[in-house]
Amino acid sequence: MFRLSSPDRVVVDVFGASVRATSGDGGRLPVGMRPVHTVVVDAGHGGKDPGATGRGGLREKDVTLAVARELRHRLEARGFRVILTRDGDQTLSLEERTARAEGAGGDLFVSLHANAAPRRGAHGVETYYLDKSHERHSMRVAARENGVSPRHLDELQRTVAGLRVSEVSEHSARLADAVHGELIGGIRRDYGTITDLGVKRGPFHVLFLSDMPSILVELGFVTNRGESKRLASSFYRDVLAESIARGLSRYRTRQATRLAGRTQ
Numbered sequence: 001m002f003r004l005s006s007p008d009r010v011v012v013d014v015f016g017a018s019v020r021a022t023s024g025d026g027g028r029l030p031v032g033m034r035p036v037h038t039v040v041v042d043a044g045h046g047g048k049d050p051g052a053t054g055r056g057g058l059r060e061k062d063v064t065l066a067v068a069r070e071l072r073h074r075l076e077a078r079g080f081r082v083i084l085t086r087d088g089d090q091t092l093s094l095e096e097r098t099a100r101a102e103g104a105g106g107d108l109f110v111s112l113h114a115n116a117a118p119r120r121g122a123h124g125v126e127t128y129y130l131d132k133s134h135e136r137h138s139m140r141v142a143a144r145e146n147g148v149s150p151r152h153l154d155e156l157q158r159t160v161a162g163l164r165v166s167e168v169s170e171h172s173a174r175l176a177d178a179v180h181g182e183l184i185g186g187i188r189r190d191y192g193t194i195t196d197l198g199v200k201r202g203p204f205h206v207l208f209l210s211d212m213p214s215i216l217v218e219l220g221f222v223t224n225r226g227e228s229k230r231l232a233s234s235f236y237r238d239v240l241a242e243s244i245a246r247g248l249s250r251y252r253t254r255q256a257t258r259l260a261g262r263t264q
Contacts, residue, residue: 011095031171031213035259036252038081040106040212043068044113047091052116054222056232060114061089063231067112067219070241078249101212108175108248109214114231115221123224124195125187127180128202128216129172171213173199178254179215179247186243191236213251217244 043064045051051060065086072082083104085097092100101109115126176199187194202216219240220227230236 031168031211033259033262034107034212036080036107036248036255038083038105038107039075039248040083040085040101040104040109041068041071041075042085042097042101042109042111044111046086047089049091052114052222054114054116054231055225055228058222058228058232060116060222063114063219063222063237064112065089066234067237067240067244070238071110071112071244074241074245075248078245080248080252106212108251109212110179110244110248111214111216113216113218115218116223117221118223120223120225123221123227124197125180125183125220126197126218127176127183127199128218129176129199130169130201130214168211168213172215174254175213175248175251176215178251179217179244182247182250183217183240183243186239186246190239190242191230 043061045061045064047061049061051064053059065088068084069087072084075082083100083106085100086092097111098109115122115124180199184194184196197218220231222228222231
């Protein structure tokens with residue numbers, strides 16, 4: 001149970017039976033000891049919250065849902081169990097998204113978003129993971145995706161500092177590196193050039209509330225002429241989904257190798 005502000009509220013997480021791997025006494029295994037089976041895919045925004053709106057009226061909520069649905073198919077083909085936080089045009093709070101992720105016994109959490117900026121020339125793909133520290137750019141992006149003003153983010157960080165950020169952060173960083181590397185490589189291979197904005201750390205609310213390795217992927221800028229045209233293309237969305245799926249498979253393989261090494 002913890003407090004959040006803007007608006008002021010108390011969040012109480014209540015967990016029942018879980019399908020997640022457990023230790024011998026029935027408790028949850030530490031993050032680093034869990035095999036990867038279930039991926040929770042979060043299509044950002046939705047319903048009354050369109051997210052960013054770009055050129056030609058392209059809405060972030062439509063882009064993220066389309067990529068999430070395609071990603072589900074590609075992950076299921078690779079043997080993953082996949083949970084979508086939303087499979088339609090639904091309005092969900094950030095707490096509801098992470099509650100669904102935890103209730104499903106997720107092993108990995110991937111939140112999909114599309115970027116926006118006042119400067120129309122801004123473009124590129126970037127991936128975030130949760131860390132106690134943050135960068136100035138991360139604060140701006142996080143404020144928009146969290147739906148709160150930047151001045152509230154420091155307070156948000158202090159509020160959740162008691163959560164197991166340090167434990168999850170190491171694994172989230174590995175997950176971000178695996179997915180981002182495949183994402184950039186896949187786009188360049190199958191579609192052409194893309195600006196690599198890198199892997200960053202940020203105070204994203206949707207990542208704070210999860211105790212599993214979690215990342216947030218900004219798929220491109222809907223406010224950029226070229227990228228908005230790409231994001232509206234089903235072919236490009238397929239490339240994004242396939243690349244993310246490859247990254248998640250890469251992380252799963254590495255995790256399985258580490259677990260096998262510990263048991264020898």
